Amino acid sequence: MKKKYYILLLMIATLGLGSCEKFLDLKPASQSIAISNTSADSLLYKNSSELEAALSGVYDDFRNEYFSLDYFVNGDAQSDDAYAGADNPNNFQIDEFTIDATNGDVSRDWRYLYATIGKANSVFNNTDMTPGVDEARKLQIKSEAAWIRGFIYFQAIRLWGDIPLQLKEVTTVSIELLPEIYPMLFPARATMEKVFEQMISDFELALAHAPATAAHKGYVTKGTANAMLAKVYATMQPVQWDKVGQYCDAVIAGGFSLLPEYDMLWDNAHENSSEAIFEINYEGTPSSGNWGASMFRGLEWKKFNTPSNDLVAAFDSEQDLIRKNASIDFQDVSGKWSDPYWPQITFPFINKYRNITGPSSQNFILLRLADFILLKAEVLNENGDIAGAAALVNQIRGRVNLPNTTASNKADMKLAIEKERRLELAFEGHRWFDLLRTGRAIEVMNNVKGPNGTSLGYVVTENRLRWPIPQAELDKNTKLIQNEGY
Helix, strand or coil, X not given: CHHHHHHHHHHHHHHCCCCCCCCEEECCCCCCEEECCCCHHHCCCCCHHHHHHHHHHHHHHHHCHHHHHHHHHHHHHCCXXXXXXXXXHHHHHHHHCCCCCCCHHHHHHHHHHHHHHHHHHHHHHHCCCCCCCCXXXXXXXXXXXXXXXXXXXXXXXXXXXXXXXXXXXXXXXXXXXXXXXXXXXXXXXXXXXXXXXXHHHHHHHHHHHCCCCCCCCCCXXXXXXXXXXXXXXXXXXXXXXXXXXXXXXXXXXXXXXXXXXXXXXXXXXXXXXXXXXXXXXXXXXXXECCHHHHHCCCCCCCCEEEECHXXXXXXXXXXXXXXXXXXXXXXXXXCCCCCCCCCHHHEXXXXXXXXXXXXXXXXXXXXXXXXXXXXXXXXXXXXXXHHHHHHHHHHHHHHCCCCCCCCCCHHHHHHHHHHHHXXXXXXCCCHHHHHHHCCCHHHHHCCCECHHHXXXXXXXXXXXXXXXXXXXXXXXXXXXXXXXXC
16 A cells, blocks of 8 residues: 555656646556646647547447457357357356456456546546537537446446446546545445446436437437346346336337348348447448457358357257348368367358458447347236236247247246347347346356257356456555455
């Protein structure tokens, strides 16, 4: 502690005791914090153009490595839907539940997520003092920054549980303010309850002030706010089913509609469709190309997130050919690489992301209507309305020419909805977190089957449901406490 105070004092001495530089990049344990002077002649954003550019910079983070690759590894390779694939030992640890605190992906994702939180905080906290922006637009900008901050915290809380809750930047450096600055630079972990409260506040702000529609589905709207409020209330423990139902209803009534054919979601001819709620947009230019799509499909090297035997068996058991063919493409990779799970002549690739020619214009859909129809089915089932839940499940099944569900009681319907979510949302980054929020992760993962129905031998325990706090963060910040089991 004394050493860190001494370092801070040296920083202050370097800056001078009476003033500080406008923008000193000082990187604390959990995020990059701008130390800035907020006097009238030294505003962070001097006009509306600078503010809008800063907000665009926050949106740009949806095109970084976390959302181009790791988002899908964390949600799918960590589940029974995909194997790690490729040759990255960090991903193997995630796939096989042997992860440790020095895992490079764990550290990388922490840095990515908190860097985006820092950018969103900067916009949120400096919008009101930016000259030349009308009050309505200021509220809208703050609501967009708040939604993105909440969305990023939603990623982090599901990975690590209790996490630092950072909402402000350091704006003035002085010896007198050291006790106030220190906790901002070296924060302790906040409880999940506290972080959920903040996320709800952020999403409610977006619901109040974000626009109803936008130029495309890559922007924050009232629809994205309703969607994330439904997600948050479904993830909190205990689940607040009335709130989940309220916001699912708002999404369903919010002007979205299912595309008539499932494959339209992935054929690259219907991007920003009526079904999409939030979709990362790429222009296919050197500065806006989706390199992530080529991480999942192609013959030049072994790709990430190889579809699992267990998922293929689930598609086949359901005779779900439409979604199977839209989701998985089998190719002959003879002479290219070997694999412990699949023969070379019928090797599977993710088929939802098909535009792999770089710079690719392939969009990634993060939120879409079918997700919330099935989430509303969960609400109805929990409330004992089995018939109502079945009607929503059958709506999703009907689009892919499957017969109505045969589930007729609450327990069977719960499993039917779980299966439907798995087949409908495969490779969209949801499966692991669905298992986590429903309390089914340990049972499902410890019974996953590999080739020929053999057990994969996963040993998942309660301590393995959360990631370890990165060792590099623990080394920098003594306030952080490691998760149990690491």
